[in-house]
Amino acid sequence: MKIIFIGDIVGSVGRKALKAVLPSLKDRYPNAVIIANGENAAAGRGITAAIAREFYAQGVQAITLGNHTWDQKEIFEFIDDDDKMIRPANFPPGTPGRGYTKIKTRVGDILLINLQGRTFLPPIDCPFRKVDEILEQEKNQYKFVFVDFHAEATSEKIAMGWHLDGRASAVVGTHTHVQTNDNRILPQGTGYVTDVGMVGPRDGILGMERNAVLYKFETQLPVRFVVDEGKWHFHAVVFDFNDSTGACESSQLIRYDEDEFIFA
Structure with missing residues (x-):
């Protein structure tokens, strides 16, 4: 079985890139x-119901979130009803939505878990203890376990990879928007990459308009960040898993640039 995980989709440029690239990915990896x-799909901050429907219609089977989950206030109107969308499981008890979900496939169900780091991010419940709790609760029910760890610090992401080695089919990092060249298979069969990267404006700074970010760094004055426009780049990773054991057998980074992408 193969899973394609697409990095943080940022704004309208990211949505444009997804629409351009996804048909080719589906042809390449049927x-x-x-x-x-x-x-980050809605103007760089959160997601709307309309955008989620757009992603599902294009072939995305599940959506993970992160620290911007609540930035679009309408999310409270639909997140409880969307069983294909998950927010970090280690948000406090009683938080709307769900932290994990099931994806049915022809070779077995996938347990998809979303977690958020705590280093350089708001202090929420411990992601390590939370994932242990989920895996104990769902023990022996799933052959495939896939984790999106939305975290700032590379050390925390690497630690989560080792924490779940042999217990998850794959652990991917998101949030920092820069694809890392460290995809590997850990000793007990868990596929890992520190950050998948992003889908969105190529010439901004992490997807934001760069002059505003530069001004912030140069002056330390308050400034409003907005999503950049222009050319896109597209980052994802594809994992191949053993159908019998759920262990990762290979991984490949995907990186496309709008100027170089060959449209189907």
Whole structure:
């Protein structure tokens, strides 16, 4: 079984890139399960019901979120009813939505879990203890376990990879929007990459308009960040899993640039 995980989709440029690239990915990897991080999809902050429907219609089978989950206030109107969208499981008890979900496939169900780091991010419940709790609760029910760890610090992401080695089919990092060249298979069979990267404006700074970010760094004055326009780049990762054991057998980073992408 293959899973394609698409990095943080940022704004309208990111949505444009997804629409351009996804048909080719589906042709190249038929029957692959497609998951995307959508926490920046609405103008760089959060997601709307309309955008989620757009992603599902294009072939995305599940959406993970992160620290911008609540930025679009309408999310409270639909997140409880959307069983294909998950927010970090280690948000406090009673938080709307769900932290994990099931994806049905022809070779077995996938347990998809979303977690958020705590280093350089708001202090929420412990992601390590929370994932242990989920895995104990769902023990022996799933052959495939896939984790999106939305975190700032590379050390925290790497720690989560080792924490789940042999217990998850794959652990991917999101949030920092820069694709890392460290995809590997850990000793006990868990596929891992520190950050998948992003889908969105190529010439901004992490997807934001760069002059505003530069002004912030140069002056330390308050400034409003907005999503950049222009050319896109597209980052994702594809994992191949053993159908019998759920262990990762291979991984490949995907990186497209609008100027170089060959449209189908």
